[in-house]
Amino acid sequence: MNLVVVSNRVARGKTHEPMTGGLAAALLPVVEKSGAIWVGSSGRVRDGAQKEPFAEIEALGAGALAMLDLPAAHYGGYYEGFANSALWPALHSRSDLIRASHEDYFSYREVNSFMAKALLRFQKPDTAFWIQDYHFLALGAELRDLGVTQPIGFFLHTPWPDRAVIGGVPHHRELVEAMLAYDLIGFQTQDDCDNFLGYLAADLGLAIENHVVTSRYGKSHVQVFPIGIDPQKFAEQSAKAVSHPDVSRLRRSLHGEKLAIGVDRLDYSKGLINRIKAFDRMWTLQPALARTVSLLQIATPSRGAIEAYGNLQSELAKLVSDVNGQHGEVDWTPIRYLNKGFSQTVLAGLYRTAQVGVVTPLHDGMNLVAKEYVAAQNPADPGVLVLSKFAGAANELDTALLVNPNDIDGMARTIATAVSMPLTERRMRWEAMMEKLRAGTIQQWFADFVDALQETQADKAPPEPVIVETPTVWPLRSAGSGARYH
Numbered sequence: 001m002n003l004v005v006v007s008n009r010v011a012r013g014k015t016h017e018p019m020t021g022g023l024a025a026a027l028l029p030v031v032e033k034s035g036a037i038w039v040g041s042s043g044r045v046r047d048g049a050q051k052e053p054f055a056e057i058e059a060l061g062a063g064a065l066a067m068l069d070l071p072a073a074h075y076g077g078y079y080e081g082f083a084n085s086a087l088w089p090a091l092h093s094r095s096d097l098i099r100a101s102h103e104d105y106f107s108y109r110e111v112n113s114f115m116a117k118a119l120l121r122f123q124k125p126d127t128a129f130w131i132q133d134y135h136f137l138a139l140g141a142e143l144r145d146l147g148v149t150q151p152i153g154f155f156l157h158t159p160w161p162d163r164a165v166i167g168g169v170p171h172h173r174e175l176v177e178a179m180l181a182y183d184l185i186g187f188q189t190q191d192d193c194d195n196f197l198g199y200l201a202a203d204l205g206l207a208i209e210n211h212v213v214t215s216r217y218g219k220s221h222v223q224v225f226p227i228g229i230d231p232q233k234f235a236e237q238s239a240k241a242v243s244h245p246d247v248s249r250l251r252r253s254l255h256g257e258k259l260a261i262g263v264d265r266l267d268y269s270k271g272l273i274n275r276i277k278a279f280d281r282m283w284t285l286q287p288a289l290a291r292t293v294s295l296l297q298i299a300t301p302s303r304g305a306i307e308a309y310g311n312l313q314s315e316l317a318k319l320v321s322d323v324n325g326q327h328g329e330v331d332w333t334p335i336r337y338l339n340k341g342f343s344q345t346v347l348a349g350l351y352r353t354a355q356v357g358v359v360t361p362l363h364d365g366m367n368l369v370a371k372e373y374v375a376a377q378n379p380a381d382p383g384v385l386v387l388s389k390f391a392g393a394a395n396e397l398d399t400a401l402l403v404n405p406n407d408i409d410g411m412a413r414t415i416a417t418a419v420s421m422p423l424t425e426r427r428m429r430w431e432a433m434m435e436k437l438r439a440g441t442i443q444q445w446f447a448d449f450v451d452a453l454q455e456t457q458a459d460k461a462p463p464e465p466v467i468v469e470t471p472t473v474w475p476l477r478s479a480g481s482g483a484r485y486h
């Protein structure tokens with residue numbers, strides 16, 4: 001099978017650089033090994049891209065990475081607009097933040113259609129397409145409209161909320177109907193899957209049998225595939241990274257004091273405000289914990305052109321400054337707050353240095369940081385994970401200290417409990433979590449999805465290999481080493 005993976009953001013094979021987001025971080029090692037072609041945005045835009053598309057193509061393991069310049073006229077409306085100001089807030093149950101104009105929706109559909117046409121160049125008779133995430137809900141339908149009959153799968157990395165919330169997204173009905181062009185639709189958790197099926201049944205009046213729904217496109221299989229990490233890799237990296245200059249400088253600066261760590265994109269879904277308030281509350285209620293435990297919060301800038309993100313950045317910076325002003329001493333800073341990214345190698349060492357990992361999103365598809373923190377611990381003296389019950393990861397990491405991120409007092413008490421947890425209990429909880437991580441690796445996730453996508457073809461007539469030639473399908477101009485695709 002010739003696999004074509006598609007996502008808005010792609011990652012280049014450089015593990016010494018920070019990864020922006022879990023999707024790119026998770027896919028890089030597995031796509032690299034699989035020999036697939038990974039197609040996504042180059043992060044650049046181009047006037048007239050629809051007439052003359054431009055892709056930078058480079059080798060990626062046994063396969064290739066194709067990075068497309070997206071149409072300048074539609075990029076903003078697609079990425080900052082419909083994808084991240086309408087779909088993202090809705091998918092994270094923040095109806096209050098939904099902002100969507102008809103122009104943005106038009107741009108979103110234009111970029112989906114642009115991507116579909118670009119993908120035809122990578123199509124072979126035995127191709128299977130695997131589309132990632134909410135940026136491309138309608139890409140499968142666009143491909144079907146272009147005559148593609150090969151298997152097309154879709155995986156959503158975010159939550160799928162209650163049907164009432166989805167109902168608040170303009171054009172929700174046509175988008176969900178378009179999703180039914182996918183042969184396989186994957187979700188992170190059973191709750192997401194149930195919410196989606198609930199929408200199909202109640203809003204579209206569709207019958208669902210054994211997680212299979214039939215629409216004008218045929219059958220779509222709806223299943224759960226919790227994304228994982230490579231725990232072995234994080235364990236090895238973290239053991240090595242203790243001697244990295246950033247990690248050893250951090251350790252020396254602690255003077256034996258305990259450390260809690262948070263690593264998040266600066267996103268309102270991550271619950272950063274409530275987290276900082278919980279630390280504030282903890283130091284207020286238990287002053288003995290001042291100087292005993294501090295917080296290192298890495299908050300990597302994200303989607304800064306969107307108002308809600310800019311507002312969060314200002315609010316958070318002010319809150320951190322207030323809390324440091326309140327609890328700090330001439331020789332002690334309660335919160336080290338960094339707006340920059342680190343490579344995963346360094347992160348692994350930072351995770352291992354911290355006795356407590358705090359992962360407290362209000363809603364999160366999975367949250368790979370939670371899994372990475374666990375995998376990076378020293379088996380002889382593991383740290384404690386404080387984890388929101390609203391992160392997808394909580395389904396597997398159920399021996400973490402689970403918290404309600406809206407309950408600031410509760411979180412404050414739980415962080416204090418984590419700081420003083422005895423070694424035997426830490427080990428017991430950690431070993432149970434490691435077992436789950438070893439059972440659900442990223443390699444397993446990738447293989448399970450691809451196998452399930454192939455299985456969806458069992459009840460179909462063998463596909464006619466269709467290579468569509470229409471005047472709207474253009475050749476890609478390319479740069480780099482992969483000209484073999486053109």
Ligand SMILES: O=P(O)(O)OC[C@H]1O[C@H](O[C@H]2O[C@H](CO)[C@@H](O)[C@H](O)[C@H]2O)[C@H](O)[C@@H](O)[C@@H]1O
Pocket residue numbers: 009020021022023024026133134157158227302303364365366367368
């Ligand atoms: O590409 P950006 O706009 O910079 O955003 C970064 C990514 O954020 C989201 O990541 C999700 O995927 C993770 C892996 O499955 C999951 O653990 C996390 O809960 C999700 O939030 C987004 O879904 C990606 O498309 C973005 O690339």
Ligand SMILES: O=c1ccn([C@@H]2O[C@H](COP(=O)(O)OP(=O)(O)O)[C@@H](O)[C@H]2O)c(=O)[nH]1
Pocket residue numbers: 017018019020021022023025026263264265298300340341342343344347366367368369370372
């Ligand atoms: O400075 C940083 C911060 C984060 N990450 C990576 O970014 C990903 C974040 O994924 P997660 O699922 O936690 O959240 P997302 O940002 O995708 O919503 C993880 O793999 C982290 O290791 C990184 O490489 N450097």
